[in-house]
Structures are given as C-alpha cells and as structure tokens.
Amino acid sequence: MKYINPVLILRVLQGVLAFIAMALGATSVNAFNTAKLDIPVPAALAFFTFTAVFTMLLTVPYTLITPRYFPQLAHPMAMLSAEATTSILWLGGFAAVADLLRKNEIVVDAGRPAARGCVAVGVFEL
Template sequence: MVNPILLLRVTQGVLAFIVLGVAAYVVDGYDGAVDAANFLVFDSVWTFIALGYVVVTPMFFPNFHNRWAVLGVEAITMVFWFAGFVALAAGIDRLRCDRQGRRLHLGLLNGLLGQLH
C-alpha cells in the first residue's frame, strides 16, 4: 500500500517544479526585474531541498531523522512560500498582464494549491 503522505510529497514536488518553470520564465522574460519571481525561484529550489530531507531521511537515514527538524523545515518552507506570494501580490500591479502575467498567475495558483495540503 502506498503511503498517502508520500503521494502528497510527490504532488508538492511537482507543483514546486511547475512554479519553478513559470517563475523562471517570468524572470527570463523581464530580465530578472521582478523580485517576487526571483524569490519564487528560490522558494522552489528550497522546497526541493526540504523535500529531500523530509522524504529521504526517514527511509534511508533514520538516525538523522528528527520530527522537530521536519517541523522546522516545514515551517520555514511555509513562511517562504507565504512571503513569496505576498511579494508577488504587492508588486503585481506593476506587471503587464500579457502572456507572461497570465502564466505567472496560473503557475502560482497551482503552487498555492500544492502548499495547502
């Protein structure tokens, strides 16, 4: 039987990958001028690192797995994503809502839904 938490982690990783792609596209399209998109690229990379710890340590390195460390990593990840979305919402009026703006909105909506597991 498949662990449901592992399925949520895989979904979290897929959504972080989607946000990474969309945010990187916006960073490239605006020549890195959108700080919120730059921060969302960081958020995605941080999520991959955090998922690496949260998923791999209980399976392969149980001596390094600590439930308080997992709680801390999850809390930091949540704060980073929240800060990224706040920064994006604060500066979204400066962006033109052309193809890049629409892609950013849809990608970030997917990322938000992934973080609400």
C-alpha cells in the same frame, strides 16, 4: 498486498507542484529579460523561483529520504522546522507576486499570465 503510503503521494505532489512553480517563475523572469526594457526583474519573482528550487532540492528530498535511510537525522523537530520554513517561504513568495500583480508592476505583458500561474500554484503548494 502492499499499500501505498499517503505521505509519499503528498511528497511527490509537492515536488511536482514545486517544479511547475519553478517553471512559471522562470518564465516570468525570462519575460523581463527578453523585453529589452531598462527595468530590473522584480525581486518577488526571483524569491518565488528560489522558493520552488528550495522545495525541490532540499525539503522534499529531506522529508522523503531521511526518515527511511537516515532515521537518526529525522528528528521530529527537524522535520517540523523544514516544513515550517518551507510554508513560510511559500506564503511570502506567492503573496509578494500577488502584490506585484495587484499594483500592476509587472509591465511586461508576456510575464503577467505566468505570474498569475505562480500565485495559483503557490497557494496550492502552501
């Protein structure tokens, strides 16, 4: 009987959470775009959305596919660097959005719940 690799379960969960984070970040950005205000989208929301896309398109596929199919590219230090970079990006992303919420700089009422969701998902993703 084959067993399920627990690392595979964690990577799938990481990808799903990154997708949810991307959707929440995009919802917050969209709220600013549809509000017809003369204020730009906060850079923290754009950075948070970038972090989610970075995780989905680079980190998760690299850590899933490389060890199995390209073991010569799966150097332990390269894997550690990918994970450390992603962790630093998630920490910076959710902290920046939390700071926006703390300062009440998200003036669009439709963007506030999605920004709160960004912080919650970012904490779990970290």
